[in-house]
Amino acid sequence: MDTLRLAIVGYGKIARDQHHPAIANDPRHRLTAVASRNASVPEVANFESLEALLEQGPEIDAVSLCTPAGVRTQQARLAMAHGKHVMLEKPPGATLAEIETLREDAERHGVTLFASWHSRHAHGVAGAKRWLAERQVRRVDIEWKEDVRVWHPGQAWIWQPGGMGVFDPGINALSIATAILPRPFHLVDAQLQVPGNCQTPIAASLDFVDGENVPIHAEFDFRQQGTPPIWEIHVETDAGRMTLEAGGRRLLIDGKLQQEGPDAEYAGLYARFAELIAEGRSDVDVSPFRHVADSLMLGYRHTVEDFIE
Known part of the structure; x- marks a missing residue:
């Protein structure tokens, strides 16, 4: 080529x-x-x-x-x-x-x-999907927390309509969840914390269920200060607990490391782009974006203190 x-x-x-x-x-x-x-x-x-x-x-x-x-x-x-x-x-x-x-x-x-959804190309994601395909999922907990001042310094657009606020990183977690879980899921409750001077949430607490009523809970927060970011997904199954850490770079089963790799998500994106072009195909999956839209539509908005950079 x-x-x-x-x-x-x-x-x-x-x-x-x-x-x-x-x-x-x-x-x-x-x-x-x-x-x-x-x-x-x-x-x-x-x-x-x-x-x-x-x-x-x-x-x-x-x-x-x-x-x-x-x-x-x-x-x-x-x-x-x-x-x-x-x-x-x-x-x-x-x-x-x-x-x-x-x-x-x-x-x-x-x-x-x-x-493109770069987090789907994190090192442990494909292995997590394969492992879960052979297990019965019982519960999912997602924790995605970081300091907005570190990861989005001076980016005022993130607080404007369309900027998504905490869903800008949170959609990365949703892109992984929609890729690895064996069944589609939908939102049943969303609690959004929105600074008084912003249009988008600084934190969100979300509850989903899938077609077999498996509970899926997510906590997104832009106020994580003084410690490294937390980008983790935990899945309880009939055969143990699967965990993705570091945004998907580390895969653990019952606390034991199974896979760990470098940050090469964007290399994976461009490899996928070349593959699609060579095959004459498109890939336009909007399922993570749909969950964000549902959250913003269904979510109860709680006004919290103003955000000051």
């Missing part, structure tokens, strides 16, 4: 820290251009907008959209109309409905659309 010529659109922290290194280390991809208002990258073509890149830039095969979700749909539609394959950072859009438009566009233009 020929090397895919890629452009990154929106060169912020996630693009700099994760996307660019993953592309650089994968011989199937080559970073050819960047479109960003606030950053430029040496040794590639740089543009202030996707429009300028498509009109004036070098030939590219695909774009990786790392811009805020609110502008991503317009950019994805433009790229696909120009015959480019598109990878969407999570979440894949600002609303569920617009993603259906993108799905139709990809089919009409004959290009690949990839709604």
Whole structure:
């Protein structure tokens, strides 16, 4: 397969820290251009907008959209109309409905659309899915807690409509849960803590059940201070307790380490993107995003103290 010529659109922290290194280390991809208002990258073509890149830039095969979700749909539609394959950072859009438009566009233009969920590519996730497939799940507990000032410094957009607040990291947990659990599940209760000066929650307590009434509880919190983040999923089964730690990098069974690997989630994303393009397919799974939408629709909002950066 020929090397895919890629452009990154929106060169912020996630693009700099994760996307660019993953592309650089994968011989199937080559970073050819960047479109960003606030950053430029040496040794590639740089543009202030996707429009300028498509009109004036070098030939590219695909774009990786790392811009805020609110502008991503317009950019994805433009790229696909120009015959480019598109990878969407999570979440894949600002609303569920617009993603259906993108799905139709990809089919009409004959290009690949990839709604990416990086946490699904954490080292222990595939093993967890295989292990659970042969067990009876009895209960699931998810704990996803981090300090917003450390992980999202100065990012005011996260508190605005569409920014998702604590669901920005929480959706990573939901992306793993929807991948590893053997049955679909749905929300039955959501308690959201929303700072008085924000539009999105700083913490959330969620209860789900699956088709066999297995309880699934999740606690998301942006106020974890002074200790490392907690990114864990615990599953009680008829054959013991399975745990994913460190966002899925470590897999344990009854407290005994089974698998542990490096942080290579974005390498997995780009390998998957290349595979989809080679096969002429798209992957647009919105199940984690649907759970967030349900939580924001069904959740009871508790006003808490203002958030001050």
